[in-house]
Amino acid sequence: MDTRTHRAPPTIGEHLRAWRERRHMSQLALAVQAEVSSRHLSFIETGRAQPGRELILRLADELDIPLRERNGLLMTAGFAPVFKARDFDDPAYDPLRAIVDLTLQRHKPFPAYLIDRHWNILRSNAAVPALFEGVDAALLRPPVNVIRLVLHPRGMAPRILNYAAWRSHYLTLLRRQIQMTADPQLEVLLRETLAYPGGNHESWDGDGGPSVPLIVRTRLGQLSFIGATTVFGSPADVTLEEVALEVLHPADAYTDQAVQAAAVTVAPTEGTAMRV
Template sequence: MSDVGQLLRTWRDERRLSQLDLSGRAGVSARHLSFVETGRSRPTREMILRLAEQLDVPLRSRNELLLAGGFAPAYSESDLGGPPLAEILTGLRQVLAGHGPNPAVLVDRHWTMIDANPAVTRFTEDCAPELLEPPVNVLRLALHPDGLAPRTGNLAEWRTHLLHRLDRQIAATADPVLRDLRAELGGYPGGEIAGGPLGVVIPFRYAGLSFFTMTSVLGTPRDVTLAELAIEAFLPADAATAAALGG
């Protein structure tokens, strides 16, 4: 089985699709797809990208598929501090600032905090200093016993939500760093709950305040780095929280 064929097979298995399912979606014969996966047929660049699109493969992994097939990457991967992303990052920081007085953070694919608005200090002021030394991992900060966990009023519920969200991200990306993070976070105390959530959203109850969260991503990224950025925004879930934040 060729390297690219093996990778395509792995992604197809991750998505729980048969060869017949994927071939129908991609508009190729199941026989040809089988030949690609076993290395009997070398896929073209266009075929790799078509299959990756149908498999909803992240941009980073699409580049890996292309390299395994002997082709150049299709998507750039820019440095966050470099000129190509400067204007986009300026815009994202404007979003963070405009979200005040409500907290908001900018994170990468591994939940590393890239930036945050001043309101986030409401969450971090009582955390252990070592958890706030860059690079800060937002999920570790949220669930660590020396982080936000002791002041989280619904820790088991919030912890369950975050771990399930991380599980879905791992399923979507197959990222080994996230798997290691999941194993670490799973060892922290705090419990988990079974069954569906109550109410219309799962709140984040912290130090007597209540928030709901919203995740924002770029709509049409063509750069791997940009595709992996997200803004996590916290908004008041009740009038008392809005008043406390000065909103």
């Protein structure tokens, strides 16, 4: 006879308590912000009271819970999800895709790409192919993951002169995302990234600038880029909340001139596996 006990799935109250603790908020602080009595909130967390749909959404708003997880909370409590989650190629995104594609095209000849919540590239402008020469073909098959592309030993890592700084940067971003989203796939990506080697690269002492550039040795010479991230404001849709536009700007005059000159003489490759 199987004597193993199976734990029941977490209740809506347990989920809310976990999110509150993740945000380091007391019951009293959350109750005040959500305009509910701390006693009622306590009853919800312990299962002695069931929250209504509007209260769940209000608590989720105060806890800054991602829209995908808000849908999960609603379903746990027996309500239908509120926020749509669609593929980015859905016709509903036609106006947004037009904005993204225009931005990608206008940023040429410098790299730009749209990523999802797991750092996978959804769209790109295929600029500066020299950046990715020598990368293992397996890392260039869709979906291309930016963190693997940059930090994997068979990716760009051997040619990144300030690799340690970028490894630290990505680890910080991943930990911050996990704290915000509790996404298990990001936790897997974090563990994978932690296993990548952190040393045996040329040192980079920095130049005292306000931002750490991405410095890569290429056949065009040493290229240096400053990255910028753009997200859509006031998202009311799961997919839109989870995408970000990453653009790389030349960090010095040499990079600007070298990339511009290469773009004039070398046409971008169309239909590549990576499309960056």
